[in-house]
Amino acid sequence: MSPRIAAALGLALACFAGIVWVVARGQLPPAEFTFNNDTEIKSLDPAIVTGQPEGRIIEALFEGLVRLGPEKREPRPGIAESWTLSDDGLTYTFKLRKNAVWSNGEPITSQDFVYSMRRFLDPLTLAEYAYQAWYLKNGERYSRAARSLAVGDPVEVELHERTPGAREYARGVVLRGELIEIETDADASQADLADPAKYVELRTFVVESEGRSRRFRVGEPGAARAGADSCRQLLLDFSEVGFRAVDPYTIEMVLESPTPYWLQLVGFYPLWPVNQACVETHGPLDWTEPDKIVTNGPFTLEFRRIRDRMRLRKFADYWDADDVRVETIDALAVESLTTQFNLYETGKCDYITKVSPITARELVKADPPRKDFFPAPQFGTYFYSMNVTRPPLNDARVRRALLLSIDRTEIIATAGSIETPAFSFTPPGIPGYDPPRCDDTNLAEARRLLAEAGYPGGEGFPKIEILYNFEEQHQTIAELVRKQWRRGLGIDVSTRNEEWQTFLSSTRQLQFDLSRRAWIGDYLDPNTFLDMFVTGGENNQTGWGNEEYDRIIDAAKYEGDPAQRLAMLARAEEILMTEGPLIPIFFYATRYLVKPYVKGFFYNVQDTHPLRYIRIDRGGVSR
């Protein structure tokens, strides 16, 4: 053999050995339960994430004061073994169980919860869900930091320097005192002073602390102006927030107003505790690494392979470990709906969260009927929103005419299969709440309204445009709606698609006439849908506002009687449905597939299936 051929052979062998080595590193014994978690998750830090895939894993790794049941989503004791509510509906007192421990063996005390709540509300934590805790007294003010402060408020000033000997990622030294003056910069314009994003850049804060007054600027060290010290943040004193440890095993929460769904939120992962020592030792990025993370839930994290899978293992010292029946769980990160369906069909996956609309259509028709596919209404609405700052959509009659000339049945038959037509914004399924319905297709009335608005037979109607983010289903629906309006009203509508991020920025800046949108409820209450459309609400994004509507939504917050409160919300929704800026189209339906041997898995409108309750029973045949 010539040296050249030997070299070539050697190279080929080395390559092959390399491939085998890389593949061998990926080899694993299968887990007891494998499911697909849709995508690679953003983080395992409960405070900073917002997505469902993150939620599934975090709810298995961590535990809050309460956790929600798998079927009815009712609050069940978690780290708290019991709780009481004061008669005015404002003060919750939680008693912690004494046998709950972190995965590093340390006991869980109320101090852990106080630390985590403060961290969660701290704007430097970058918690996008922080508003979920704003039902706590002064929670919102704490999150808004300096912008919420007024002269006379007790404040905490976080300095840049750290206490000597503190952990590497601990907070800076905190000074407590009273805010005695807010000075605005003389050279700043009125417009800049009113801009919330520039609030701290243009102000000096005078704080009296330990008997002397000091001047602070919020910002980078060294950037401070003459005569002022620089600090990282200026916040309301956390002791003003309605969340405190009464003793090591008692927590008291005081709310802004009686909030009937507060326990639902306490059972929602963003409000769950993290381990202070772990976070402060490793920092915001690294503490969630498998070899560093400290958790307190039914499972621990064994490893995480990016875009492949995460493996969870039952935590033997979990306080209710006897009730956790699965030893290992694999959460795959497969994004393609077709691929996950293939994995499910070939038995590599026991549960997939959704199938594509096309697959769903075939599965519904399957003969014999599938025993593992259960389409049912879900807590989310697909709707069109209208920009009321642009004519002709500023005319309520035009909006109503458009709403009345939509044929939802045709839309679902063409672009979906298992969804249910939506005649309200709030989906059905909230106990005690029967959403007021808008009218179904009524072309005669629609034409009359359009004529009344000055466009008889669609004549002279300005050209309007439907904006949607690019996805096949949205496109089909937009084209269909366009056809229905042309057919029914004789008006000319065009469609435009944008890539997701461009779409977001267009809708936010009100650069559209009509836009496709969807909203999935965060908690089982109409408020999660309705408070979105208050005047100037962050997610309103239509320019619409109605004083009566705002008044009702606000008054409902302080209404103590649950039935009365829901009646008020229904009145608000009625306003939204008659003159509001939206056209509900359909309610989403669950599209998951789960193998019959998976037990402890229940349908609920939120389509949430906590891993903690899952058990595998291959002995039985039917579910």
Add this chain to the structure above:
Amino acid sequence: MIGFIARRLVWMLITLWVVFTLSFFLMRAVPGGPYASDRQLEPEIEANIRREFNLDKPLYEQYWLKLKQVASGDLGSSTKIRTPVNRIVSEGLPVSGALGLLALAIAFAIGLPAGIISAVARGTFADVALMSIATIGIALPNFVVAGFAIILFVFVLEWLPAAGWGSLEQLVLPAFCLGAPYAAYVARIARTGMLDVLSQDHIRTARAKGLGPLSVVLRHALPTAMLPVVSFLGPAVAGIMTGSPVVEQIFAIPGLGWHFVQSAINRDYPMAMGLVLLYTGLLYTMNLLVDLSYGLLDPRVEWD
């Protein structure tokens, strides 16, 4: 030769810098940002996120900071998956590499013999059949090949797993789908090269000496016929690397390809930048290696 390599490495640095600059400004020219979500954020939180990723600073300062960071070998931290990009690369690159290497091996293992056979048997049924298949192979995108392959090998024959990572079995289909179009290219190039060589004088001499047809083809014609095939290696590696996102997604392979696509969609600036630079470096290196291998295969080539 050392001077040649050194010169090329200097050019590589310049190329990387140009690519860095272009991508940096292109990324920031499109609307959106890493903090954009369908829920509007509080101004405090948005401001802090912007500060964390230096997005609050003037563009030239961001550019300078990022350039310094990248030059020190730190690609920063992904905004979408809160993990250092360096770690994502170190986990994903071996996977992508293994997939690419196997795809390349399949492309050459199928393409070379097919090309040689159809050149030697020029004009026969075998030639026409092989070249027709090759033309179809070039025309079909790999996700179409993947669809058919999955139906056949996974659901009808049940020979191979549908997707996933962790065994050689799972790598066969994706590597085949990724390599198939390249096998077709290789076959066509090898055939042309072979035909070219077979008509030359030294082959006639070899035949006249009384050598058997096998010996003529393999010992005298093949080395020269390989030259165009080797020069195709550069673009082939480029194509396989950048073509892998689709295959990676269909077969749920945790390589880098899909990150590449997603990071652009998510406006994950650090990740997109890191991968663009990585791919640039990789492709440049591959082309350099191909140029160097010319010298080994063809004595007429000199580096200078």
